[in-house]
Amino acid sequence: MAALTPERISPAAPIVPPVQTPFRRFVADFCESHIAIFGLGVFALILAAALLAPLISPQNPYDLNQLDIMDGRQPPMTKSMGSFTFWLGSDDQGRDMLSAIFYGLRTSLGVGVMSALGALAIGMAAGLTAAYFGGRIESLIMRIVDIQLSFPSILVALILLAVLGQGTWKIIIALICVQWAYYARTVRGTALVERRKEYMEAARCLALGHNRIVFRHLLPNCLPPLIVVVTVQVAHAIALEATLSFLGIGLPITEPSLGLLIANGFEYLLSGKYWISFFPGVALLVTIVSINLVGDQLRDVLNPRLQK
């Protein structure tokens, strides 16, 4: 955008190492935006908190032995009956909210990333098939995509969950079904452009097999816009899962994601005990915003129209 003017190139040019690989240039471009680096940093912290939850949490919130009912609904900064402080308060069971948020992030991120990867695989296959073979197959696949995208994501998820029932795998399946169409549309769009380029013609002239052309030649060149869609969709999946879990039709109570924690605090909100819902919500918000900040910068960096 504005940063693409010559002043962006001049200070970096002398320091750039002689060999400029695409990856190095990508990293350098990404680092142009301070807010994107900030987003990436925050997301790295969140990811670390989720992965290391058992090590850094003051308490294991799902080990009943460590819970004391006397600690229930303590406001933030209270000393617990045990040895630590409830920095963010505790819920009705006497769970430390901070620990519950760390464990909740694990579930939320896990579901978000898994569903995004699943949808990526299916959407990529569908989009590549449509673009590479064309004809009837293409119009059939793209018509299904169009129809599905004309319904809001929450409605599709609601229909599927009403039919499938509750459960971690079921919500992942529902999220995959909601998202695959976005990937399929993006991949097809890019692949249609790539298909007309000379290297594809060369590959066909060499009489390479369909598989080899699609996976070794076409697919790698379709990746940049896909990476952007993956980031945006991971954030979207996390938000959607939280919403569905909040409504009580998403994850089961045994896998408390951030959405369930917020739902759990809802009934105490009316009596002024805000922290049970407030802090998991902040965690959710920070997660989504940090992913979106990274996604915004990726979109600028990977957009071929903005390339120098």
Place this chain on the structure above:
Amino acid sequence: MTVFIIRRLMQSALVLFVMSLIVFFGVYAIGDPIEIFISPEADQMERERAKIALGLDKPVVEQYFAFLMAAIRGDLGRSFVFNIPSITLILQRMPATLELALSALALGVFLGLPLGMYAGYRPHSVAAKAIMAISILGFSLPTFWVGLMLIMVFAVNLGWLPSTGRGETGTFLGITSSLFTIDGLRHLAMPALNLALFKISLIIRLARAGMRENMLMDYVKFARAKGLPMRRVVFVHIFKNILIPIVTVIGLELGSTIAFAVVTESIFAWPGMGKLIIDSIQRLDRPVIVAYLCIIVFMFIIINLLVDILYSVLDPRVRLSEAKS
């Protein structure tokens, strides 16, 4: 145009057919239909009788056609919980949802349009930057959490607004709605704002982008050169041009507002169809689930069709029959 509508109607019929297959095999074939349509208290005799009455001794394909025929006649079973036909139950709840969704859309337009136009008119002012920050927040904040925070601030801490229910309804021109009583409006304020937050952000962005684009156009320069005051140029000339994308988006967003009303209705205990479906899923009131899914898909097909037709009427450059062929 006619060709387009016919093609879209055929496509819609196909979607409804696929939907009925999903619902039938999801709810009827996987679950036990006896448990779906007969209350759990029924004894063995009643179950056997019901099995024959419902035609469950017949092959699956025949059962599916029986289900389809009943659905076309508008018979989708009775609710276990309320013991009235599930279609009636949903239609009773529909006005509350429509009222909420339309209020939210209206709020989105009346707040979003002026804010967005201002942000586009003076893009470098502090106020414009604040407006854009609000719109970014509106995109990122999870709707249900904002709803909780609204309750916390306005119902619990300040005590200004009630947090649940629809309040008193008044009747005006034969329409019963919360919009016609003070109490009803007080109940409506928070849910409508909550549901509108995303629309406001969206319309701010559209109006700002439209404003910035149109300000550079020759017709604006010409109007200024003609000696028209800026006020008239902005509110008459530019305004008309900004409206085209916004009207389209409002049409498209009506559907998603109705769908997302599910979340807002659950938080504010708003007695609409969204709350009904969530309650029904939790109570396993399957006839209501089936009926809701059929009705909402039908509604969406109609809304999408109307939006496409409206779009071609508003913007004659779009030729539907050619675009989709």
